[in-house]
Amino acid sequence: MTEAVPAAARTGQRRAAVNGLRRLPEFLTIWVPLLLSAGHLIAFALWTLWISFTPSTLVPVSGWVGLRNYTAMMATRNWQIAFDNLLVFGSGFVLLSVLTGLALAILLDQRIRGENVLRSIFLYPLAVSFVVTGTVWSWLLNPGIGIQKLVNDLGWTSFRFDWLIDRDMAIWTIVIAAVWQSSGFAMALFLAGLRSVDGDLIKAAQIDGAGPVRMYRRVILPTLWPITVTVVVIQLQFAITTFDLVRALTGGGPGTATQLPALVVYDFMFQRGLLARGAAAAVLMLLILLAVLLPYAAWQYLQRRQSAHA
Amino acid sequence: MRETTFAPSRMLIYLLVLMIAAAYLVPLLVVVLNSLRTAEEIAQTSMIGWPKQWAWGNYLVAWGDFCIAQTCAGIRPYMLNSALVTIPATIVSTLLGAVAGYAVSLWRFRGDRWIYGVVTLGIFLPQQMRLLPWTIVLRDLGLTNTLTGLVMIHTIQGLSFTTLFCRNYYSAIPQELIRAARIDGAGFYRIFWRIVLPLSPPILIVTVIWQFTHIWNEFLYGVTFTTGQQQPVTAALIALSASIADIPQHGVQSAAVMIAALPTLLVYLFGGRYFVRGLTAGAVK
Numbered sequence: 001m002t003e004a005v006p007a008a009a010r011t012g013q014r015r016a017a018v019n020g021l022r023r024l025p026e027f028l029t030i031w032v033p034l035l036l037s038a039g040h041l042i043a044f045a046l047w048t049l050w051i052s053f054t055p056s057t058l059v060p061v062s063g064w065v066g067l068r069n070y071t072a073m074m075a076t077r078n079w080q081i082a083f084d085n086l087l088v089f090g091s092g093f094v095l096l097s098v099l100t101g102l103a104l105a106i107l108l109d110q111r112i113r114g115e116n117v118l119r120s121i122f123l124y125p126l127a128v129s130f131v132v133t134g135t136v137w138s139w140l141l142n143p144g145i146g147i148q149k150l151v152n153d154l155g156w157t158s159f160r161f162d163w164l165i166d167r168d169m170a171i172w173t174i175v176i177a178a179v180w181q182s183s184g185f186a187m188a189l190f191l192a193g194l195r196s197v198d199g200d201l202i203k204a205a206q207i208d209g210a211g212p213v214r215m216y217r218r219v220i221l222p223t224l225w226p227i228t229v230t231v232v233v234i235q236l237q238f239a240i241t242t243f244d245l246v247r248a249l250t251g252g253g254p255g256t257a258t259q260l261p262a263l264v265v266y267d268f269m270f271q272r273g274l275l276a277r278g279a280a281a282a283v284l285m286l287l288i289l290l291a292v293l294l295p296y297a298a299w300q301y302l303q304r305r306q307s308a309h310a
Numbered sequence: 311m312r313e314t315t316f317a318p319s320r321m322l323i324y325l326l327v328l329m330i331a332a333a334y335l336v337p338l339l340v341v342v343l344n345s346l347r348t349a350e351e352i353a354q355t356s357m358i359g360w361p362k363q364w365a366w367g368n369y370l371v372a373w374g375d376f377c378i379a380q381t382c383a384g385i386r387p388y389m390l391n392s393a394l395v396t397i398p399a400t401i402v403s404t405l406l407g408a409v410a411g412y413a414v415s416l417w418r419f420r421g422d423r424w425i426y427g428v429v430t431l432g433i434f435l436p437q438q439m440r441l442l443p444w445t446i447v448l449r450d451l452g453l454t455n456t457l458t459g460l461v462m463i464h465t466i467q468g469l470s471f472t473t474l475f476c477r478n479y480y481s482a483i484p485q486e487l488i489r490a491a492r493i494d495g496a497g498f499y500r501i502f503w504r505i506v507l508p509l510s511p512p513i514l515i516v517t518v519i520w521q522f523t524h525i526w527n528e529f530l531y532g533v534t535f536t537t538g539q540q541q542p543v544t545a546a547l548i549a550l551s552a553s554i555a556d557i558p559q560h561g562v563q564s565a566a567v568m569i570a571a572l573p574t575l576l577v578y579l580f581g582g583r584y585f586v587r588g589l590t591a592g593a594v595k
Contacts (some may be wrong), residue, residue, distance in 0.1 A: 026498040037469040038428035044443040127578035129527035149356035244529040277509040280440040
């Protein structure tokens with residue numbers, strides 16, 4: 001009896017080992033993709049962060065220069081222009097695309113015939129590459145061959161629409177193209193929100209004699225504000241990381257008039273060969289993004305807790 | 311507000327909607343028409359106009375003839391590159407995402423929550439934070455300027471989205487179903503094949519369409535990690551505009567743009583419903 005215990009334990013161990021071996025493929029299937037994904041995210045973010053503190057130029061080198069790359073980057077004219085542009089582009093684009101999206105959603109919510117076709121029309125730009133749409137808008141907005149030329153040829157010869165080559169207005173061409181491309185997304189989310197408004201609420205307001213305008217202002221729109229926050233955050237995230245659209249539409253010009261942070265990162269990393277400076281710019285981009293995303297995450301957390309308690 | 315008589319207010323609504331719809335269609339219409347006009351015709355008038363003679367030849371030139379940088383083989387090789395990157399990366403990332411989503415939502419294992427949380431952070435981490443590490447990893451693996459390298463990058467990065475989509479979808483499958491199957495002795499793979507996969511077609515379509523569209527349209531990695539003949543079509547379009555800026559060829563260029571946009575436009579035309587579902591699923595995470 002006394003000897004049987006370790007023997008049983010030994011076979012148990014062996015069985016566990018065999019069992020473990022048999023479950024190895026399953027273990028690998030589960031963990032390898034997840035670890036690759038999670039691992040590269042953490043490792044790459046830390047890696048870029050680390051490079052931003054080194055004196056790397058053409059190749060990554062070790063060493064520590066503290067915040068020097070950050071102070072140098074923020075002192076460059078390029079970064080300052082890019083940051084100012086981001087403020088203009090971000091607020092203009094988000095405001096206009098939210099308003100356009102909301103207007104479209106309300107219009108489509110009026111039991112319109114052909115709603116599906118119309119919805120597809122407002123959403124198709126999202127399926128197309130920013131390189132394609134940026135190229136097309138660069139033609140339309142080019143005063144020599146686009147809209148201005150057309151109107152001039154039609155007889156209105158003093159008509160001017162040359163924002164694309166106007167240093168002060170060029171950033172608004174990016175706003176136009178971006179609103180055109182992604183307001184359909186805001187529309188889709190708002191429409192889903194409008195469709196989920198409580199029917200009883202609407203009926204009660206109708207019984208109270210509320211007209212359509214009052215109905216929207218007092219009853220329906222107030223229920224949409226959580227969706228509005230989500231739309232704003234997603235559109236801001238897009239604005240902060242915008243790259244392709246600018247490359248295709250203006251290339252960052254005229255001069256540096258349409259520089260955005262993502263273009264500065266690329267420029268320093270791969271065109272000037274200043275890796276550490278570029279990495280610092282990337283980290284700054286991430287910080288701007290976090291300034292938007294962290295409050296949003298906290299807000300979502302609070303909302304969830306509230307609805308869990310209710 | 312919901313009556314269907316043709317009051318003036320309803321006429322106004324239709325007028326507004328149709329006008330905005332027209333504005334959304336104009337850029338597409340302009341490219342399609344330009345792709346069928348000759349360069350001389352465009353130069354004489356503007357980019358906006360009806361073709362006087364239909365220049366179908368633009369498409370042939372765009373597809374196989376004109377020069378991008380130093381090579382004169384049209385857009386065909388770059389379309390092929392994009393296909394060779396997009397198709398494998400879409401399939402592999404979707405399959406891996408389905409298995410990962412299943413493991414995280416139904417199989418459950420120690421640490422599943424936190425690793426899933428980290429994986430979904432990939433939706434928010436900007437590509438700019440990964441550019442240098444990928445450059446170094448590609449160099450060390452000897453995959454610089456190869457399509458294989460791009461496939462690898464898009465597969466690993468895509469996992470964030472595919473896992474999220476599938477995990478959210480599978481969460482609706484009752485846990486009891488899985489528990490009962492496990493008591494019957496079914497293992498990890500068997501449950502996946504027999505129970506989870508047969509329920510998956512809707513989410514797999516959403517995921518495939520999402521991945522295909524995003525990888526096909528991707529530009530930053532394409533232009534950073536490949537050069538010349540190895541570039542995907544988005545990068546080639548930019549190179550094209552740069553290389554023919556001196557002698558504009560807007561007809562041929564429009565045809566090239568149309569060809570490059572066609573795969574995702576077709577996917578949208580036939581799978582629009584699923585595409586939109588992917589958009590909103592990513593949003594309300």
